[in-house]
Amino acid sequence: MTRLFADPSRFSEDQLRGFAAAYSEHVTRVPGGVVRTRPLRPGQVAVVVGGGSGHYPAFSGLVGSGLAAGAVVGNIFTSPSSRQAESVARAADAGGGVLYCFGNYAGDRMNFGMAQARLRDAGIDTRTVLVTDDVASAPAERSGERRGIAGDFTVFKVAGAAAEEGLGLDAVEAAARHANAATYSFGIAFAGCTMPGADAPLFTVPDGKMAIGLGIHGEPGVEDADMADAPAIARILVDRLLAERPATAGTRVAAILNGLGATKYEELFLLWGHVAEALAAAGLTVVRPEVGELVTSLDMAACSLTLMWLDEDLERWWCAPADAPGFRRLPLPEAPAQPRALPEAVLEAQVAAGDESSRGAAATVLAALRALQAALHDAAAELGRIDAVAGDGDHGRGMTKGVDAAVRAAERAGSRGAGARSLLSAAADAWADEAGGTSGVLWGVGLRALAQELGDTGPVDGVRVAAGARAALDAVTSLGGAKPGDKTLVDALAPLVDAFTAGVGRREDPVAAFELASAEASAAAESTAALTPRLGRARPLAERSVGTPDAGALSLALCARTVAGLFAK
Amino acid sequence: MTRLFADPSRFSEDQLRGFAAAYSEHVTRVPGGVVRTRPLRPGQVAVVVGGGSGHYPAFSGLVGSGLAAGAVVGNIFTSPSSRQAESVARAADAGGGVLYCFGNYAGDRMNFGMAQARLRDAGIDTRTVLVTDDVASAPAERSGERRGIAGDFTVFKVAGAAAEEGLGLDAVEAAARHANAATYSFGIAFAGCTMPGADAPLFTVPDGKMAIGLGIHGEPGVEDADMADAPAIARILVDRLLAERPATAGTRVAAILNGLGATKYEELFLLWGHVAEALAAAGLTVVRPEVGELVTSLDMAACSLTLMWLDEDLERWWCAPADAPGFRRLPLPEAPAQPRALPEAVLEAQVAAGDESSRGAAATVLAALRALQAALHDAAAELGRIDAVAGDGDHGRGMTKGVDAAVRAAERAGSRGAGARSLLSAAADAWADEAGGTSGVLWGVGLRALAQELGDTGPVDGVRVAAGARAALDAVTSLGGAKPGDKTLVDALAPLVDAFTAGVGRREDPVAAFELASAEASAAAESTAALTPRLGRARPLAERSVGTPDAGALSLALCARTVAGLFAK
Missing domain, CATH: 3.40.50.10440 (Dihydroxyacetone kinase; domain 1)
Structure with missing residues (x-):
């Protein structure tokens, strides 16, 4: 036109x-x-x-x-x-x-x-x-x-x-x-x-x-x-x-x-x-x-x-x-350029081997990542549709690119005997690298913070996961600067972490505690997302340009439910 | 997309x-x-x-x-x-x-x-x-x-x-x-x-x-x-x-x-x-x-x-x-450029004054151009629509730009005492200049050839117009290379000229002869245009790219009818 x-x-x-x-x-x-x-x-x-x-x-x-x-x-x-x-x-x-x-x-x-x-x-x-x-x-x-x-x-x-x-x-x-x-x-x-x-x-x-x-x-x-x-x-x-x-x-x-x-x-x-x-x-x-x-x-x-x-x-x-x-x-310079050889994998992370029980936990982490991969692929189109209301509609694609790379990296790390921490760290970095964008880097730092608490030795229990979840929340809010209510993934992550930490603190069964916490995260995400159509174009541009707010909360809640479902089996 | x-x-x-x-x-x-x-x-x-x-x-x-x-x-x-x-x-x-x-x-x-x-x-x-x-x-x-x-x-x-x-x-x-x-x-x-x-x-x-x-x-x-x-x-x-x-x-x-x-x-x-x-x-x-x-x-x-x-x-x-x-x-050259002053009207045509009877004929030519102007503006959208079937849809715009410029030039020439030939020549050149394109140059050479036969002295009679019409047809076919049946304005112009020449040759009333000829031109143009939907995209590209074939015949017939109607009054 x-x-x-x-x-x-x-x-x-x-x-x-x-x-x-x-x-x-x-x-x-x-x-x-x-x-x-x-x-x-x-x-x-x-x-x-x-x-x-x-x-x-x-x-x-x-x-x-x-x-x-x-x-x-x-x-x-x-x-x-x-x-x-x-x-x-x-x-x-x-x-x-x-x-x-x-x-x-x-x-x-x-x-x-x-x-x-x-x-x-x-x-x-x-x-x-x-x-x-x-x-x-x-x-x-x-x-x-x-x-x-x-x-x-x-x-x-x-x-x-x-x-x-x-x-x-x-x-x-x-x-x-x-x-x-x-x-x-x-x-x-x-x-x-x-x-x-x-x-x-x-x-x-x-x-x-x-x-x-x-x-x-x-x-x-x-x-x-x-x-x-x-x-x-x-x-x-x-x-x-x-x-x-x-x-x-x-x-x-x-x-x-x-x-x-x-x-x-x-x-x-x-x-x-x-x-x-x-x-x-x-x-x-x-x-x-x-x-x-x-x-x-x-x-x-x-x-x-x-x-x-x-x-x-x-x-x-x-x-x-x-x-x-x-x-x-313009005329080309007389001397031809010297192409510089740069190794593709210059920045590949080191993998520390884990002890037997941490390798077992690493296998569980890998299973969880694969479950996320399936769930995110199923939900990708819907997440993109929701994201397009206020953002650029690429949230579904970013999440699937990220989780696919995370699974591949985790598989490589697992095949080299990585413990839970090393395996999840490699997955976190790959997620951030491949997905890029706001959600990529936030998932990357969040999963990496979680990984640090899981360790490469000894079993992973509810206390470690709760500490990791808290560390992930801290890392995400510290990097992204979002508070609950800003319509970002923090709206779902904060109640998830709070509820799970409380449950573990009360010595509840961690699986049951996580299931309850994931339900709370979902409810919070739904109520955040429900605001979107009403706010629509009236939202300040500066907010709208900050990544993928509502879809981010929904996809985090989806991941929490998926992991809860996996462990409940 | x-x-x-x-x-x-x-x-x-x-x-x-x-x-x-x-x-x-x-x-x-x-x-x-x-x-x-x-x-x-x-x-x-x-x-x-x-x-x-x-x-x-x-x-x-x-x-x-x-x-x-x-x-x-x-x-x-x-x-x-x-x-x-x-x-x-x-x-x-x-x-x-x-x-x-x-x-x-x-x-x-x-x-x-x-x-x-x-x-x-x-x-x-x-x-x-x-x-x-x-x-x-x-x-x-x-x-x-x-x-x-x-x-x-x-x-x-x-x-x-x-x-x-x-x-x-x-x-x-x-x-x-x-x-x-x-x-x-x-x-x-x-x-x-x-x-x-x-x-x-x-x-x-x-x-x-x-x-x-x-x-x-x-x-x-x-x-x-x-x-x-x-x-x-x-x-x-x-x-x-x-x-x-x-x-x-x-x-x-x-x-x-x-x-x-x-x-x-x-x-x-x-x-x-x-x-x-x-x-x-x-x-x-x-x-x-x-x-x-x-x-x-x-x-x-x-x-x-x-x-x-x-x-x-x-x-x-x-x-x-x-x-x-x-x-x-790139860096700009050291010495600033010398802008060259170029007169806008460097190529304005000379106008020869006509004698009294040719000035009268010139007034008639101007009236005819004004009638064409009104008719073409009325038909512009429809001509564009027809042209878009096989061309780029600009035929109506080209014709109105051309006739508008022709009327302006004819008015200027008339105010300077031009005879029929000078007035129509000025109009022809202005039409070609302003309209550009295939139809512009063809109308320009056609009207100019017609003008030569009208002269700047003496009255304009049927014989002069018939000779001018024939000269116009020759100029258009010589420049454009089209034969009747090529789906160009020649499809309407050739029967117009033939019928009018024949009528004048039989010493019929020129006005009646032109009216009959214009009806034949219209019928020919309609039958040419009727082929368009059937031929559609199957027509060779080289033909399609030659200007505005079907709409050109229709607009020529429209002009002939308009002039005939003006004189019949």
Whole structure:
């Protein structure tokens, strides 16, 4: 959804005004678009790119040293007029002639074509190279009819670098044509973009589907396919491009994994991991890949893969420095970096062996952890739902990640003969490490404090557990700073500890005392959680941002009940 | 919606793997996160940032020269563990000590705090500066409780630049603390983000509303307000920050207009235009603003404004070069640029005065253009709807922009005594210029060809109009390359011209002949448009991308009917 505008019919002009204000050191507005603020060297070829707006950083963001000399900026997804194209070229021209470079669309061809004729009439040598990288838009035998999508960028980059090198117009045109012939793209869309002022996207993709062969102007895909996971999508993208590997291609490629707007960086990086593997498996070396947003389509959810098959010239131009508002590439330092080898397990904890009775207690602790693991996995979705009321909905996932790691660590420690203290300490640290977050560190310090009281020698009795429970409560409140009533896990932990300590103090059966205490913890947690809907958004932000308050109390109570149930058996 | 992943519970690790592969020249993975591939100078302070993932380029993308030495990377929206924080700091430390710098969240405070204690125990001097820029999250008198949002970036930037200058740990810590005290942010959200594997966003904003006071972890806003346009949103953001202008503040500010993910560049630029005006009106000078995505929240639709009140030190550190995967700042050239003055109206057409009868014909042409203007505005929404079936839905907007500009130009030409040819030529050029796109240039060349036959002297009769209509058809088919049946406006224009020419050739009344011809054009356009739903997505992409085929025929027929109706009166 495109929401920020004043008058939708003036969106393109208004955004260009703000863009030029933000980047006045780099670009200057002229009628029809922008040119570099610092003029070209006399006689340098002016590479002028352009097309409709809605594709930032294409096209205005790609004006700068080593890239374009100017960009013609049309309305959203609409070719600029021939007058605009002519005006920007005249402003960008430094006496070396003009290379128009843009994606292959009928409107752009006509408007830039008319401008080229007028410039030539005026004695300004002008050439045009169309970008035709989208393999989905026409079969290979009609590759000249293909559209330009993210491959616009590789072709602009090469043309801009060649012009910056001081080549003449013939050579810059040839470089761009060569780059286009070596550039292939293929994309997949998940959701359409919405024009300013419109209340619905230009197209929708059915639930559970993805659209193969995207366009960058809100065109639907060529066909729908079932939604796939990242490794499968990587294979689809790579296979389709390798199927058109040119006969003359070497083994070095430039690559762009382009996001169209709402498919975000982390998703693109995750996908890149799989794309890079597939390219390496095909024997290819990727040179300075770009993973990010280079040719967008407003807020479209989609991605595309572009490969440019490199030779020596193309690799030099691809790697050349550039400084534009939307793309900056710095030269790499001369000396290659020395990768530092860092052991993965540098911080693995030591395990002290326990005596026989403590090893028996350690087995009981492990059994309890496994019971927690089962209970937390069962409850994960519900805990997430509760957490989402006031937090970010990840409490269930954090707890299962933590307990899974704790069980694994406890099993490793147990297999090395750990006593109760060492086994639970290892579990506590693993829980904190793997879960992260607020609840992870609180469970980590709490379980670690409990572990200290269990010892690695001798049996574990109710007194030791009660002391450990008290130590855990102290550690959690000391680290987290929460008091009962702050709607954190302390709301359940404090009554649990108090009731259990009292029961043990009265010399009750520890199992019965714990069962009673866990019931009190549950009641307290339920009453804490019951407040949530009423408080809702009125709660101060500072409180809301402190982890996972209500879900934390509920999950602690659940764990207490689970352990009580295990021992009651 | 976050869609690209394999196992949602491993999203953070998987995306980090791909990130490090893409930017291996810049960053190297270590347990817990990433550090620079090229180590610090011996004794340089290591600025270590971090937090949950989901905020790219924060935090891993901000590792590089002039910025962070390392980033600790937790699960999505979840603090990394203390072990992770310790591990990254140990890998980043170059003997100059460690400055931890991160947003003020309970989980991060606890985990980084435990790591800091362990590092100090190990003899590594370690400090922590919390970022507390979000004015919405706590009142000014409790500013220490505020959360860190996009102001993370200004504080990291200052700390990184101070460390790069070679300052010691005390001075780098003081610089970061100073930057945080000078940094204020405020944001507005339009739609929540969706966690990997979830099928609903973490929060929703009611239709027609916006959420004031956003968080960056999917927290809902502090309150809802009615959705506003960009100028009003700019005022809300600026006013809220100026209300907390520090007593010591000067008139120079660094600024970030940050997009959270799905609020895209063009929207941010448009908003920046209004923000920059408001800041200038308050007497402030903005130094090297950043408009883009620096601290995101997956695919959340939202924006925030950050101001850092500059003094000499902060301005130097803010402007200092940096080279990280997600942020690169180059030094500005020494010599300031020479802005080039370019006249806005450099290309305004000449108007030849007509004789009296041609001026009369010109008045008729103007009346016809005004009738078209009214008819096209009435039909704009419907034309857009039809166009969206196969194109990008902008045909109605393009036609109204074109005809509005044509009427304005014709009025100007008419007021200067233009004959029919000059008046219509001026209108044709203005139509093409303002509308842009395929239909704009085709209407421009068509009307211009028609104009040539009308002349600036003598009356305009049926023979001249018929010759002009034929010339228009020739110009359109010659430029666009379309034949009848290609589902373009030629499908309506060709029968119009043929029928009218035939009628005039039979010496029929030109008005009656044109009325009949326009009816034939309408019938042809309707039959062309009727094919659209059936062809739908099966049409080749190359055709679909050629402008606005079916809607183009319909709008041409509409114009013909309108003109016929005008003359029949």
